[in-house]
Amino acid sequence: MRLLSLRQATIRHSGTPALEGVDFHIDKGEIVTILGPNGSGKSTLLRSLIGALPLSSGTLDRAPGLRIGYVPQKLHIDPTLPLTVRRFLSLPKRIPNAVAEAALDDVGLPDLGDHPMAGLSGGQFQRVLLARALLIRPDLLILDEATQGLDQPGSAAFYQKIEQVRADLGCAVLMVSHELHVVMAASDRVICLNGHVCCEGAPAQVASAPEYQALFGTGTHGTLALYRHEHDHSHDHDHGPGCDHGPAEHGHPQP
Numbered sequence: 001m002r003l004l005s006l007r008q009a010t011i012r013h014s015g016t017p018a019l020e021g022v023d024f025h026i027d028k029g030e031i032v033t034i035l036g037p038n039g040s041g042k043s044t045l046l047r048s049l050i051g052a053l054p055l056s057s058g059t060l061d062r063a064p065g066l067r068i069g070y071v072p073q074k075l076h077i078d079p080t081l082p083l084t085v086r087r088f089l090s091l092p093k094r095i096p097n098a099v100a101e102a103a104l105d106d107v108g109l110p111d112l113g114d115h116p117m118a119g120l121s122g123g124q125f126q127r128v129l130l131a132r133a134l135l136i137r138p139d140l141l142i143l144d145e146a147t148q149g150l151d152q153p154g155s156a157a158f159y160q161k162i163e164q165v166r167a168d169l170g171c172a173v174l175m176v177s178h179e180l181h182v183v184m185a186a187s188d189r190v191i192c193l194n195g196h197v198c199c200e201g202a203p204a205q206v207a208s209a210p211e212y213q214a215l216f217g218t219g220t221h222g223t224l225a226l227y228r229h230e231h232d233h234s235h236d237h238d239h240g241p242g243c244d245h246g247p248a249e250h251g252h253p254q255p
């Protein structure tokens with residue numbers, strides 16, 4: 001079942017296009033990862049999908065009644081604000097304490113309700129943001145570099161939680177990640193952006209291709225260089241992974 005689709009979308013910031021001619025869709029239960037260099041439009045795409053940024057042209061269709069949970073890339077909370085975790089979960093809509101406690105329990109942070117937001121570790125903070133996004137029991141969970149700043153075990157634990165959430169809720173997950181090992185392990189589909197959709201493919205298929213392993217081993221460096229890449233366009237402003245300039249940018253992996 002299609003949850004959301006974007007057709008020929010162009011999005012401008014103050015008149016300057018950040019994304020042009022983007023086609024995108026996500027279906028129920030899929031995990032899709034967006035990759036691309038800094039400034040390639042990843043956050044712009046996510047924000048347009050949640051309705052926070054208008055399309056300059058193109059169309060966005062959502063399944064009727066679609067519930068989207070969004071975990072932003074950054075959320076600055078004034079450290080002088082006396083805001084507890086429980087009160088934060090009640091923004092903007094007040095929720096009963098029992099619901100807040102259950103939500104925290106669910107993300108592995110029991111008994112943290114009275115803790116000040118300003119005193120949370122990076123990993124705890126991200127989990128609280130996740131708990132908040134899950135309160136609406138989303139059909140689609142959108143994560144914008146949700147593990148930025150976490151160490152490897154913290155990040156791995158976070159993504160394990162995401163897998164569990166998908167299994168429990170049956171929701172689709174759309175995420176931006178620079179952690180290629182996570183992308184390879186966890187995504188059904190990967191989309192590489194660089195102001196437009198450069199390439200997309202199924203990561204497992206690419207990772208198991210002998211040509212890929214011969215060139216790159218099983219490490220993460222160059223992982224994306226072998227994604228199917230239609231070189232019918234030029235890049236004049238980027239040097240991003242998977243979009244250009246890779247040693248195997250013309251490689252087409254065999255299944």
Ligand SMILES: Nc1ncnc2c1ncn2[C@@H]1O[C@H](COP(=O)(O)OP(=O)(O)OP(=O)(O)O)[C@@H](O)[C@H]1O
Binds near residue numbers: 013014018045
């Ligand atoms: N509010 C804004 N006003 C003006 N320009 C913006 C705004 N937000 C983003 N941009 C520009 O749009 C382009 C895409 O930015 P975006 O944040 O979507 O990229 P990104 O791929 O998410 O980057 P990063 O990996 O650094 O988070 C960049 O050139 C950026 O400077």
